[in-house]
Amino acid sequence: MWSDRPGREEPYTQFAKELTNAQFDLFAFVSMLLGNRDAAKDVLQETNVALLRHAAEYDTRCPFLPWAKAFAYNQVRAYLKRESRERLVFDDALVATVADDAREVPVENGRMMELLDLCLGRLAEAQKRLIQDRYFRRESIAAIAHRLRRSEISVYVQIHRIRRTLGACIEDRMNVERSGGRA
Amino acid sequence: MTRADDYFEDLLMRVLEGVASEQDFITFTEIIRRDEGLRRRYEREMYVQALLDSQGGACAPSVGVTEHSEARGSRFPDASREMPWWRRRLVWAAAAALMVLAGGALALAVKQQVLASPYRTERSTRETVVQWVSQDGADGLRLPATLPGELELVKGEATVRLTSGVELTLCGPTRMTVADAMRIDLASGRVLVHVPHWAIGFTVRTMNLEAWDMGTVFGVSVSNTVSELFVFKGSVQVNDASGGGVGLCEEGEGVFASGESAPVKVAADWPEAEQLFAPVRGLGARSRASRAFEVSDRVIAAWIDRYMPESAWRVRERFARQAALRKEALRSQMRKTPWVPSARTLTAPETSSARTVAVAPETPSRQGASPARGTSRMSAPVLVDVSPRHNRRWMTVFAREIPLQWTWPDGAATVTLTLKGLRTSTRVTLERPVSQWVWQAFDREVPDAEDVVEAALTFYGGSAEPLSVWSTRLAVLPGAFGAAPVLGDSAGRLWQRVKNEAVVPYDAEWLEETAEAPAGTLTVAKSGGWTVTDDVFGVTGYVGLPWRQAGWGYGTFTLSLAFGDPQGEWTAVIHRRADGTLVGIR
Numbered sequence: 091m092w093s094d095r096p097g098r099e100e101p102y103t104q105f106a107k108e109l110t111n112a113q114f115d116l117f118a119f120v121s122m123l124l125g126n127r128d129a130a131k132d133v134l135q136e137t138n139v140a141l142l143r144h145a146a147e148y149d150t151r152c153p154f155l156p157w158a159k160a161f162a163y164n165q166v167r168a169y170l171k172r173e174s175r176e177r178l179v180f181d182d183a184l185v186a187t188v189a190d191d192a193r194e195v196p197v198e199n200g201r202m203m204e205l206l207d208l209c210l211g212r213l214a215e216a217q218k219r220l221i222q223d224r225y226f227r228r229e230s231i232a233a234i235a236h237r238l239r240r241s242e243i244s245v246y247v248q249i250h251r252i253r254r255t256l257g258a259c260i261e262d263r264m265n266v267e268r269s270g271g272r273a
Numbered sequence: 274m275t276r277a278d279d280y281f282e283d284l285l286m287r288v289l290e291g292v293a294s295e296q297d298f299i300t301f302t303e304i305i306r307r308d309e310g311l312r313r314r315y316e317r318e319m320y321v322q323a324l325l326d327s328q329g330g331a332c333a334p335s336v337g338v339t340e341h342s343e344a345r346g347s348r349f350p351d352a353s354r355e356m357p358w359w360r361r362r363l364v365w366a367a368a369a370a371l372m373v374l375a376g377g378a379l380a381l382a383v384k385q386q387v388l389a390s391p392y393r394t395e396r397s398t399r400e401t402v403v404q405w406v407s408q409d410g411a412d413g414l415r416l417p418a419t420l421p422g423e424l425e426l427v428k429g430e431a432t433v434r435l436t437s438g439v440e441l442t443l444c445g446p447t448r449m450t451v452a453d454a455m456r457i458d459l460a461s462g463r464v465l466v467h468v469p470h471w472a473i474g475f476t477v478r479t480m481n482l483e484a485w486d487m488g489t490v491f492g493v494s495v496s497n498t499v500s501e502l503f504v505f506k507g508s509v510q511v512n513d514a515s516g517g518g519v520g521l522c523e524e525g526e527g528v529f530a531s532g533e534s535a536p537v538k539v540a541a542d543w544p545e546a547e548q549l550f551a552p553v554r555g556l557g558a559r560s561r562a563s564r565a566f567e568v569s570d571r572v573i574a575a576w577i578d579r580y581m582p583e584s585a586w587r588v589r590e591r592f593a594r595q596a597a598l599r600k601e602a603l604r605s606q607m608r609k610t611p612w613v614p615s616a617r618t619l620t621a622p623e624t625s626s627a628r629t630v631a632v633a634p635e636t637p638s639r640q641g642a643s644p645a646r647g648t649s650r651m652s653a654p655v656l657v658d659v660s661p662r663h664n665r666r667w668m669t670v671f672a673r674e675i676p677l678q679w680t681w682p683d684g685a686a687t688v689t690l691t692l693k694g695l696r697t698s699t700r701v702t703l704e705r706p707v708s709q710w711v712w713q714a715f716d717r718e719v720p721d722a723e724d725v726v727e728a729a730l731t732f733y734g735g736s737a738e739p740l741s742v743w744s745t746r747l748a749v750l751p752g753a754f755g756a757a758p759v760l761g762d763s764a765g766r767l768w769q770r771v772k773n774e775a776v777v778p779y780d781a782e783w784l785e786e787t788a789e790a791p792a793g794t795l796t797v798a799k800s801g802g803w804t805v806t807d808d809v810f811g812v813t814g815y816v817g818l819p820w821r822q823a824g825w826g827y828g829t830f831t832l833s834l835a836f837g838d839p840q841g842e843w844t845a846v847i848h849r850r851a852d853g854t855l856v857g858i859r
Contacts, residue, residue, distance in 0.1 A: 118323035122316050125288050125301075127326060178298045184306050191316055206324045225325040231290070250286035257321040 105145050108154040109138065114198050115155055116162050122192055123166045123185050133169050137162040155197060163189055202260065209259035217252050224249055280438070280469070281311055287695035288315075289322055296404045296436075303436045303454055304469075377663035403451060406432040408438065413445065423453045428464070430562055439475050440467040442562040463494040465562040468507075477502075481530040482519070487512040490558050491522075492566055500536075503527035505558035511536070525550050529573050540574040546572050553835035675712040675747070677728070681705055682741045685732035694726040695776075695819045714749055723776035724749040725817025748776060748815035779843070781836040800829040812836060 116137060118262060121130040140161050148157060170179045180188070196202075223229040231249075235242040284301045293301065305312035366830040388759020398436040403416045403424060413427025413464035424433065434440050447462025456476040457464070468475045475486045477493050479500040484493060493500065502511055504522045510527045511519040513536050519528050520538045525547070530536035541550040549568055556630040558565035576753035679688070690710060703710065714726065726747040732740045781790045793812050798804040809816055834843040 114323065114327045117327060118320050121323050122319045125298075125319070126291060127289070127319075127322060128291060130323075178295050178302075180302060184302060187306070188312065188316065191312065195316075195320065202324060203327075206321075211424070221325065246286055246290050246292065250282070250289065253318060253321050253325070254282075254291075256325075257317050260321065261317070262323075 104147060104150065108148075109141055109158070112155050112158050114157055115195075118195065118198070119159055119189075119192050120162050120166055120263070121165070122188050123180070124169070127182055129169065129173075129179075133165050134162070137165045140165060205260045205263045206256065208263065209256045212259060213252065213255070217248075217255075220245070220249060221252060281314075285315060285318060288794045289318060299402075299436045300404075300434065300438055304438050307437065354596075402436060402454075404436075405792045406434050408432070411445065414443075417451055420454070421450055424451050424457070431785075437475065439466070440471045440559070442467075442559065444563055444566060447732035459493055459495050459500075461495050463492065463562075463566050465490065465492045465505075465558060465565060467559050480528075481514045481532070482528060482536060483512045483514070483516070485512070490555070492558070492562070492569055494566065494570075498532040500526060500530045501569070501573055503565075503573065505553055505565055505569075506555045511538075521549060523544050524554060525572075527569060527573060529577065537581070539573050539580075541572045541576075543579070546575060549575075629789075675714055675731075677712050677745075678709045679730055679743065681708065682732050684734040685740050686735065689729075689731045689733070691729045691731070692726055693728075694724045695817045696722075696724065712747075713818065714747055722749075722750045725776050725815050746814065748778075748817075750776070750815075775818045777816050777818060777834075779809060779812075779834055781813065783843075787812075793834060793836040796831075796833040796835070798831045798833075800827065800831070809834070 113134070117130060117134050120133050120137065121127055121201065124133060125132050137158070141158055144161070148154070166185060167182065170185065173179050174181075210221065213221070220234070224231070224235050231242050231245050235245045238245065281304060284293065284297055284304070287297050288301050301315075305315050402418070402420050402422070404415065405416060408414065408429065408431040410429035411426060411431035412429050413425065414431045414433075415423065415425040417423055423439075424443070425448045426443040428445040430442060430444050432440055432442045433449065435454045439454070441457070442465040443449075443464040444465070447464055448460045449462070449464065450458040450460065452458060455474060458477070458478045464477070466475070466477060466486065467490045477484045477486070479493060479495045480498065482493075482500045482502060484491065484502055486507070486509050489504060489509055491502060491504040491507070491509050493502050495501075502509065502522065504524055504526055506524055508521055508523045510521050511529070513519055515712065519530075519536045522528060522538065527539050527540040528536050529539050541547050549572055553561060553565040553568045574667040677690070681688075685705065687702055687704050689700065689702045692712065701710070712728070713721070715724070724747075726749065728745045728747065730743040732742070734740050779793065781787045781793060787793075790812055793809045794806055795809050795816060796804060796806040828848075832845040832847060836842075
């Protein structure tokens with residue numbers, strides 16, 4: 091338990107830091123398990139609440155993220171069970187498979203965001219603006235399409251392509267780093 | 274990128290953007306369940322999406338931070354970024370946790386958040402386990418509501434998609450059981466199967482075959498006790514009904530299985546077959562399912578002719594049955610064209626048990642000696658019994674022996690059977706009670722020339738005056754029995770062959786203007802000479818032109834086939850010379 095570890099920060103502060111640092115990893119994990127970013131936000135929120143409720147149970151000698159992911163996984167399953175009566179969601183077997191895959195996803199320690207920034211910088215101006223509008227200004231697809239005088243589906247497709255480009259770029263950079271290089 | 278990849282990318286985009294339909298989501302789920310590579314692709318994309326959603330530089334904020342601070346510089350102006358949603362949520366979550374401790378209203382708050390999710394949709398009362406994709410003249414398509422379930426198409430062509438992503442193009446009439454997203458049991462008919470690489474292992478079973486797919490396009494057909502499989506792209510492992518391996522079939526290969534006989538592997542492995550197969554090789558078969566089956570039928574039949582001649586007649590009989598079914602379907606498709614009155618009752622094709630060849634029994638007054646005979650030649654098989662209304666008397670069979678049967682009219686004692694073709698004539702007299710006669714329409718297994726034979730049964734009593742005359746007509750088309758030369762080059766020497774006799778098909782429904790015509794006439798006018806006009810035999814059929822027999826000589830002839838409307842008149846100008854015949858058609 092955190093309270094019995096001498097010489098450490100005030101327990102709640104430490105837990106809060108761990109929880110905060112884990113936010114992206116938990117969100118990515120839950121997103122993969124749900125296939126739905128909006129639902130993932132809801133479930134992450136519920137996970138955070140559950141983690142805070144059980145904060146006193148956290149053993150600070152253990153890594154935080156696996157412990158937190160177990161909560162997230164349970165929250166995902168609870169969500170799926172609840173929502174499966176009203177909407178289409180991944181089934182338990184698939185969620186278990188994806189969760190298994192997700193064990194190989196490296197912990198984000200800031201480097202992935204750096205790589206994302208790097209790769210964003212390599213996009214064409216129009217592509218940058220589209221990402222900026224969609225993800226940073228939270229503009230709706232309909233609004234972007236209206237402004238650009240294009241169909242919504244074409245905007246969806248273009249964003250999807252840019253995302254794919256970014257994914258490939260990040261992966262390339264990671265491979266370079268693994269082989270000893272650096273962006 | 275393949276079409277399958279494009280399809281997955283499209284699905285992935287829809288899922289990630291939250292705009293996927295229920296069917297999209299089901300299909301997507303099945304795909305990533307079965308294909309680890311695509312599942313990893315999805316996971317990577319979701320990860321990038323999460324990065325973008327959370328983008329804001331290094332992630333080392335602390336709980337309670339209420340404004341977004343960049344740990345690293347960004348290539349976008351700060352003003353363009355809002356506080357990452359998860360930070361806001363985290364602040365909210367921390368506050369909510371305190372509320373929980375205080376017995377606050379967390380449940381209500383969370384519920385409101387969930388209800389606001391844009392992805393929420395009502396689950397339909399009936400999940401779509403088989404999704405309709407496209408159709409071409411489809412009629413009577415029945416999709417299963419649950420699996421296992423029956424999938425059936427009465428007429429036309431329809432493409433459906435299973436949740437595994439496997440696409441099935443049904444050519445009606447076809448009936449099958451969809452056991453699950455990875456297996457179908459084909460009871461009858463024809464289905465073209467496209468299995469994307471993530472659904473490898475998809476299985477098709479018939480009464481005597483089991484095909485285990487390895488990512489491909491292949492066709493399977495079942496008719497009575499015969500099953501056929503043909504691969505247009507990729508490879509398929511085929512087993513017999515007991516699970517014994519028949520072989521791995523690759524592009525241009527297939528399996529023919531009849532009844533209890535051991536299935537045999539066939540292949541388009543000689544030049545003519547390869548040429549036949551080329552246009553439907555690969556994914557192109559998907560967009561031309563009927564054509565693909567037509568080719569595979571012909572390749573298999575030719576292979577059997579070539580390597581298993583003792584079984585060839587069985588294949589022909591089966592093709593005859595299949596052709597009858599397809600024509601029934603085609604009639605219905607044509608009925609859907611706007612200019613065909615929908616109220617018109619269609620007559621079912623004649624169901625003679627005969628292994629007959631041809632056509633039109635009846636119309637005594639028109640049989641026989643029409644003086645109007647021109648020339649032309651069609652080398653490709655031409656179906657005339659596709660007319661929705663005019664084809665009531667035509668049927669097509671694929672055999673040379675045609676059993677004729679009759680019932681004796683009252684008072685008749687003898688009957689004279691006359692068979693008059695373009696080149697030969699036969700006359701035989703039979704006495705009561707003989708009531709059948711096998712008509713051998715041509716000498717060889719496959720006819721070597723087109724012909725139109727007019728048959729007449731003339732019944733006599735005690736006098737020379739006929740009591741009754743029944744007639745029928747037979748068109749012999751070598752092209753219907755297999756490959757036939759296409760004489761597209763007027764300079765080619767093959768045109769020499771048409772200088773004496775010819776068979777010309779006609780159908781009033783070739784033109785909208787003449788579709789309603791009750792009758793047609795054929796006129797032959799010799800330039801500077803005579804003109805003869807005669808009614809053609811119904812408004813659909815074949816006319817034989819016995820140029821040499823008729824003694825029309827040489828010169829320029831104008832042929833006109835008319836069905837009442839001047840807009841619907843077909844004309845041909847024939848220059849018949851001693852060294853050959855040239856034909857111009859307008």
